[in-house]
Amino acid sequence: MRLLLLSDIHCQWRDFDPAGYPAVDAILCAGDITETGRTGQERFFESRAWVSGQAAHAPFYWIPGNHDLDFNGTEYADIPNTHCVLDKTISLGLFRLHGVSCSPCYNAPQLARYWDFMTADPEVEHAAYTFEPVDIVLSHSPPHGLCDVTWDRWNGNTNLGSQALTDYLVAHEPRLVVCGHIHEAAGERTLGATRVINSAQHWSTIEL
Known part of the structure; x- marks a missing residue:
């Protein structure tokens, strides 16, 4: 299965134009489609057109991020080929996929x-x-x-990810984690048998 991964669009629609995508079996979006969610009405309507374009290219699976204010997962439910997996486990071909949008903020409650x-x-x-x-x-x-990892002048390098998610990886060893949120940490790491891909502000494809 060929997957296209992306996250943290933040209304930068041109950077994620499906006209430049290769053929894929599904698109996985890890949140922050918008900058201010439903509170920015004009940009929210723009996001619906963008999601429609993604879903016309391939089945589009998404979760909201912290910037998607007032989202509950139904925002694009009427758009064909679009699936919100917030707090859901679904089948994706031969694989099982679960979506979760919780981000910790212990450094800044x-x-x-x-x-x-x-x-x-x-x-x-x-x-x-x-x-x-x-x-x-x-x-x-x-x-x-x-x-x-992010950096600031007061604390230096700081890890801002979810320890609960790391514990889940250790316990269950999923094949893949697709995430975003920490823009400057975009890239790929592995933990045991799990590939972790932070797709913040860019897209990439993988074979699974």
């Missing part, structure tokens, strides 16, 4: 008040990653310690 799908509560974070073993995890947050 106030962010949970301003953005959606963020938490500084360990119980909430843990609960988000208690789903049954799957082959593919579509997560807005990267795992802690994998494709999640």
